[in-house]
Amino acid sequence: MKQLKAEVIVIGGGAAGTYAAICLSRLGVAPLLISKGFVGKSGASIFAGNLVLSGRIVGNTEENARDTAEFLIKYHNQFLIDQEYAKRCAQWIAEIYYPELEEAGLYFRRDNQGNVVTSPGRIRSVAANVQGNSGIPFMDLRRKQILKAGVPVMEEVAVTALLQDETGAVCGVVAFDLSSGEIFCVLAKAVVLATGYSDRLHSRSTGTREMSADGIAMAYRVGAELVNLEMQWWHTNDVRFPANWQRMQVYPNPMLGSWKSARMVNADGEVFFNQQEDDPMAYGPYTVQLKRLVKQVRAGKARYDGNYYAGFDHVDPAEVEAYTSYAKLFKQLGLDVGSQLVETAVSAHYRQGGVLVDPATMASTVAGLFVAGGIGGHSNGLIGLVTYDGKVAAESVARYVESKTYSSVSDESVPAERERLEALLQPLGAEGVPPIRIKKMIREVMWEDVGVEKNAAGMTRALEALDRIRAELIPKMGLRSLTRCFNHAWADAIDVLNMLDTCALTIHSALNRKESRGPFIRTDYPDMDNENWLAQNVLIPKPGGAFAFRTQPYDLPYLRPGFSRKDNLSVEW
Amino acid sequence: MSSIALASKEKRNERTDLPVRRRDARRIGQVENHDTLAAKLNNLKDGDTISVRVKRFDSSRDAEAHFESFAVPYSKWMRVLDVLIYISDELESDLSYRWYCGSKMCGTCAMRVNGREVLACWAAAEPEMTIEPLRNVPVVRDLTVDRQPYEQLVLSLTPWLERGSPYPGFPEPFTHKEMKLASKALDCISCLACYSACPVVGLGDVTNFAGPAPLVQVGQMALDRRDSMDRARDLIERAGIFSCVSCYRCEEVCPAEIPIVSGVIEPLKALAYKRLPEELPHQNAFLKIIRRRGRIDPSELVMRAQGLLLLRSLGRAIRLLLRGKIDPIRTLFGRPIQDMGHIRRMFHFFK
Numbered sequence: 001m002k003q004l005k006a007e008v009i010v011i012g013g014g015a016a017g018t019y020a021a022i023c024l025s026r027l028g029v030a031p032l033l034i035s036k037g038f039v040g041k042s043g044a045s046i047f048a049g050n051l052v053l054s055g056r057i058v059g060n061t062e063e064n065a066r067d068t069a070e071f072l073i074k075y076h077n078q079f080l081i082d083q084e085y086a087k088r089c090a091q092w093i094a095e096i097y098y099p100e101l102e103e104a105g106l107y108f109r110r111d112n113q114g115n116v117v118t119s120p121g122r123i124r125s126v127a128a129n130v131q132g133n134s135g136i137p138f139m140d141l142r143r144k145q146i147l148k149a150g151v152p153v154m155e156e157v158a159v160t161a162l163l164q165d166e167t168g169a170v171c172g173v174v175a176f177d178l179s180s181g182e183i184f185c186v187l188a189k190a191v192v193l194a195t196g197y198s199d200r201l202h203s204r205s206t207g208t209r210e211m212s213a214d215g216i217a218m219a220y221r222v223g224a225e226l227v228n229l230e231m232q233w234w235h236t237n238d239v240r241f242p243a244n245w246q247r248m249q250v251y252p253n254p255m256l257g258s259w260k261s262a263r264m265v266n267a268d269g270e271v272f273f274n275q276q277e278d279d280p281m282a283y284g285p286y287t288v289q290l291k292r293l294v295k296q297v298r299a300g301k302a303r304y305d306g307n308y309y310a311g312f313d314h315v316d317p318a319e320v321e322a323y324t325s326y327a328k329l330f331k332q333l334g335l336d337v338g339s340q341l342v343e344t345a346v347s348a349h350y351r352q353g354g355v356l357v358d359p360a361t362m363a364s365t366v367a368g369l370f371v372a373g374g375i376g377g378h379s380n381g382l383i384g385l386v387t388y389d390g391k392v393a394a395e396s397v398a399r400y401v402e403s404k405t406y407s408s409v410s411d412e413s414v415p416a417e418r419e420r421l422e423a424l425l426q427p428l429g430a431e432g433v434p435p436i437r438i439k440k441m442i443r444e445v446m447w448e449d450v451g452v453e454k455n456a457a458g459m460t461r462a463l464e465a466l467d468r469i470r471a472e473l474i475p476k477m478g479l480r481s482l483t484r485c486f487n488h489a490w491a492d493a494i495d496v497l498n499m500l501d502t503c504a505l506t507i508h509s510a511l512n513r514k515e516s517r518g519p520f521i522r523t524d525y526p527d528m529d530n531e532n533w534l535a536q537n538v539l540i541p542k543p544g545g546a547f548a549f550r551t552q553p554y555d556l557p558y559l560r561p562g563f564s565r566k567d568n569l570s571v572e573w
Numbered sequence: 574m575s576s577i578a579l580a581s582k583e584k585r586n587e588r589t590d591l592p593v594r595r596r597d598a599r600r601i602g603q604v605e606n607h608d609t610l611a612a613k614l615n616n617l618k619d620g621d622t623i624s625v626r627v628k629r630f631d632s633s634r635d636a637e638a639h640f641e642s643f644a645v646p647y648s649k650w651m652r653v654l655d656v657l658i659y660i661s662d663e664l665e666s667d668l669s670y671r672w673y674c675g676s677k678m679c680g681t682c683a684m685r686v687n688g689r690e691v692l693a694c695w696a697a698a699e700p701e702m703t704i705e706p707l708r709n710v711p712v713v714r715d716l717t718v719d720r721q722p723y724e725q726l727v728l729s730l731t732p733w734l735e736r737g738s739p740y741p742g743f744p745e746p747f748t749h750k751e752m753k754l755a756s757k758a759l760d761c762i763s764c765l766a767c768y769s770a771c772p773v774v775g776l777g778d779v780t781n782f783a784g785p786a787p788l789v790q791v792g793q794m795a796l797d798r799r800d801s802m803d804r805a806r807d808l809i810e811r812a813g814i815f816s817c818v819s820c821y822r823c824e825e826v827c828p829a830e831i832p833i834v835s836g837v838i839e840p841l842k843a844l845a846y847k848r849l850p851e852e853l854p855h856q857n858a859f860l861k862i863i864r865r866r867g868r869i870d871p872s873e874l875v876m877r878a879q880g881l882l883l884l885r886s887l888g889r890a891i892r893l894l895l896r897g898k899i900d901p902i903r904t905l906f907g908r909p910i911q912d913m914g915h916i917r918r919m920f921h922f923f924k
Contacts, residue, residue, distance in 0.1 A: 104734065110747065114747060147728055208679075437662075481667035
């Protein structure tokens with residue numbers, strides 16, 4: 001079995017992973033970048049619609065800067081964030097991030113007079129060329145920077161397990177090459193986990209094909225503590241049909257260069273959300289829309305999987321065209337963006353929680369395992385924030401590896417992982433179940449009972465369903481083809497086990513948080529409870545597959561919610 | 574620093590001039606020809622059967638490719654990708670095809686449907702479909718291709734900005750007008766649809782043409798006013814840019830609607846010619862002939878461009894002569910077109 005060495009392994013080719021790798025090579029440390037898809041093409045980063053401004057750049061006032069901080073802490077993280085981290089991050093974004101991106105060639109949209117075009121809300125943003133498409137040139141630039149820096153890259157390679165030395169420190173990985181079926185091991189002095197936050201665990205989700213929550217599952221298996229896994233966010237207006245456009249969004253916030261935004265209409269044709277009128281600060285990133293939708297669903301005027309509509313029928317189509325990409329889906333569907341609406345539905349979007357980290361170092365609770373970006377449980381991963389994480393992780397990893405030598409792994413762990421993976425490459429028997437069917441069942445269970453509105457009874461039912469899948473179907477899992485070349489079913493079989501673990505951990509975390517908060521809506525605990533739950537909901541792995549919970553209140557040095565208890569749906573953020 | 578609403582009529586006209594699709598000939602008659610997703614799908618209703626033939630090949634096992642047929646029930650607004658997902662999820666086939674985002678962003682699901690390059694995530698399903706992998710790239714398995722040769726080629730063309738002067742700080746001063754061409758090229762999602770459609774790339778080693786997609790990648794930088802790298806020699810020698818025959822096949826299939834020929838390759842050709850005119854005898858001869866005759870003369874063009882090298886392909890010259898493709902009599906005695914004044918004015922204008 002091939003055994004390689006790399007000073008540091010970065011897992012994930014999105015905004016966080018690529019920037020961590022770039023910073024590591026600047027610091028003289030040699031990274032190896034392993035991506036389950038293509039660097040800069042797979043994952044969530046290419047979906048970045050526009051880029052939020054912080055600090056006092058591009059005409060931002062002191063007030064704008066304060067509003068952005070509030071937006072980040074209050075609306076975008078529901079106070080579940082280290083406010084000092086948010087402050088450092090915002091400063092870095094204003095002072096380093098924007099100039100560095102532009103210097104490298106990213107084109108922030110100008111008008112014909114040479115002004116940078118911004119959105120006009122209190123939270124101002126810019127776009128890399130076109131609103132809705134910013135992530136594409138952004139990540140294309142990162143890809144080229146990685147190649148220019150000569151960072152070795154492995155693509156369409158999935159890391160399947162983190163390796164530990166005798167002290168428990170992470171010292172390498174086992175990986176699976178989808179193109180050849182080769183299984184190999186890479187030893188390293190440290191590992192940066194940057195696998196992202198938007199997984200495909202629900203029937204409708206924004207996570208892309210390959211995103212199966214591997215990062216959470218692998219971190220959990222080496223004993224890393226996890227936090228706020230239950231804090232699931234939702235897109236409220238993704239296109240309902242065709243089925244796999246479910247991450248195609250009719251963006252509800254103001255359009256660049258204009259105050260106009262999409263509006264949402266229920267089954268009876270009544271407008272129930274228009275950002276301009278209902279949230280004129282343009283503060284509510286999806287939460288305000290979601291709460292409005294919950295009320296419509298409860299009134300029988302919409303469903304989470306459709307029967308409500310969104311669009312720009314009240315806006316001059318020239319405005320939609322000029323700076324955004326949102327007209328393209330209307331065109332492709334043969335709809336007129338200026339007069340027609342498109343049927344929309346909810347998709348599970350990003351997970352706010354993840355691996356517990358010290359946001360000053362991005363170190364997890366396991367030695368040698370660092371985290372960057374959305375996989376961390378420290379914040380919601382806006383693309384600027386996750387980039388900052390990449391820098392912080394790179395700096396502390398560089399310090400960590402200075403005095404570190406390669407350690408050896410125990411004799412059994414690598415062959416055992418290999419055997420586990422090879423055992424999944426088995427023929428589909430007469431009673432056999434293909435892994436893709438199991439993936440689908442898991443997503444249905446999550447959608448049905450761990451969706452927008454949840455309660456203890458439903459979640460307990462979901463846990464039982466997942467247990468049944470694990471006990472009855474996993475042993476029967478088999479593949480139609482045993483080729484080692486792009487055997488997607490084999491990759492699915494590996495994913496399934498990560499999905500099952502992450503879903504179960506998510507449900508247990510959700511059962512433990514006995515409140516509702518922003519997009520986390522429990523019908524059995526409808527109040528936001530700042531007295532008891534303005535806190536980290538930490539899941540602590542214990543030997544033998546057991547785990548315990550700990551709650552840790554957040555410090556609130558700058559902003560406070562201002563009430564101790566309130567019906568979550570009546571909270572205006 | 575502006576957040577201008579599109580207020581005045583005048584401004585709006587200026588802006589609406591921007592999106593190329595307004596002037597895009599490909600969209601003319603699109604609705605009438607049932608070429609949008611919805612229009613195409615009017616041909617199908619829920620429960621109709623879609624007949625799909627997919628080209629299958631496993632480079633680790635098969636000597637030759639073969640076709641496999643599937644019947645897929647149509648559901649609302651189905652795209653090619655939805656059909657493929659149905660084949661693997663519901664029919665539980667082991668078909669290999671690549672996709673990540675499913676919404677025209679990652680550019681990894683390009684393939685050929687009924688002979689035309691499309692993004693599977695964006696193109697409507699049709700009642701009968703033959704689905705094949707892209708051309709001009711190695712097929713690894715079924716519809717999955719090896720992108721590495723393309724990536725290596727792009728890398729050899731230094732697709733990054735090289736600044737001649739220090740970065741002035743954020744935001745640096747320039748206007749959208751100055752970035753217009755580059756900004757269209759920046760829409761490229763490197764899906765390789767154009768690369769597959771290009772007949773010159775399809776000729777293989779006959780030319781050294783890099784192909785449309787790599788040139789768009791270079792164009793992102795070379796057409797950016799902030800870039801000061803001299804890319805002319807690379808464009809001529811490494812990318813063989815003058816082998817492009819401007820047939821517009823690339824533009825026709827580009828899902829990002831980039832004007833690849835008119836907005837990228839032609840401006841890059843101009844850039845290369847301006848910088849290294851002495852290295853482009855064919856282009857010089859062409860100009861000379863037009864300047865003198867007002868129209869092109871094939872035999873003179875070949876003689877001027879190739880000079881004595883022509884003797885090496887004397888056989889071909891004779892064949893061309895016999896087929897009437899070249900006419901030495903007209904070359905020697907032919908008269909210029911009637912109104913040479915227009916031609917002179919054009920030359921003057923472009924000077």
